[in-house]
Amino acid sequence: MRFTLNGARRAVTAHPMKRLLDVLREDCGLTGTKEGCGEGECGACTVLVDGAAVNACLVPFAQVGGAHIITIEGLGGRHPLQHAFVEYGGAQCGICTPGMIMAAVALGPRSSLDAPTRSSSPSRWTPFVDASGSERSAREPLKPSRRS
Numbered sequence: 001m002r003f004t005l006n007g008a009r010r011a012v013t014a015h016p017m018k019r020l021l022d023v024l025r026e027d028c029g030l031t032g033t034k035e036g037c038g039e040g041e042c043g044a045c046t047v048l049v050d051g052a053a054v055n056a057c058l059v060p061f062a063q064v065g066g067a068h069i070i071t072i073e074g075l076g077g078r079h080p081l082q083h084a085f086v087e088y089g090g091a092q093c094g095i096c097t098p099g100m101i102m103a104a105v106a107l108g109p110r111s112s113l114d115a116p117t118r119s120s121s122p123s124r125w126t127p128f129v130d131a132s133g134s135e136r137s138a139r140e141p142l143k144p145s146r147r148s
């Protein structure tokens with residue numbers, strides 16, 4: 001099956017019912033997308049498919065033919081949200097952080113997130129306020145580090 005992964009055309013042969021999560025990790029070697037619950041509840045496996053945030057653990061590989069998929073690796077470590085998660089303590093143990101960032105990327109640029117909700121990627125380990133503060137700060141113009 002052919003699709004675009006992080007901006008590059010890919011052709012992967014896998015069972016059509018194999019989970020996109022497993023195709024990304026096992027067939028494409030992109031282990032940044034994590035498995036938490038494996039049943040569509042936690043959002044740890046969130047990737048973008050044609051710009052929409054999806055739980056890769058619930059998507060059969062057969063559904064992504066011709067799609068444009070972006071994983072956490074596709075952000076290249078340079079996305080403002082990644083910097084903000086580090087700067088404001090939104091980063092967590094590493095299991096759910098990539099999914100939280102991808103879910104936030106799917107929201108697109110906004111002037112504010114005045115009423116954040118726990119719609120996706122709720123962490124069970126770190127107060128949500130840290131992640132939502134990181135998301136909010138990433139939507140503001142980049143400022144000099146507050147740690148310098």
Ligand code: FES
Pocket residue numbers: 034035036037038039040041042043044045046055056057058
């Ligand atoms: S691992 Fe996919 S939603 Fe939890």
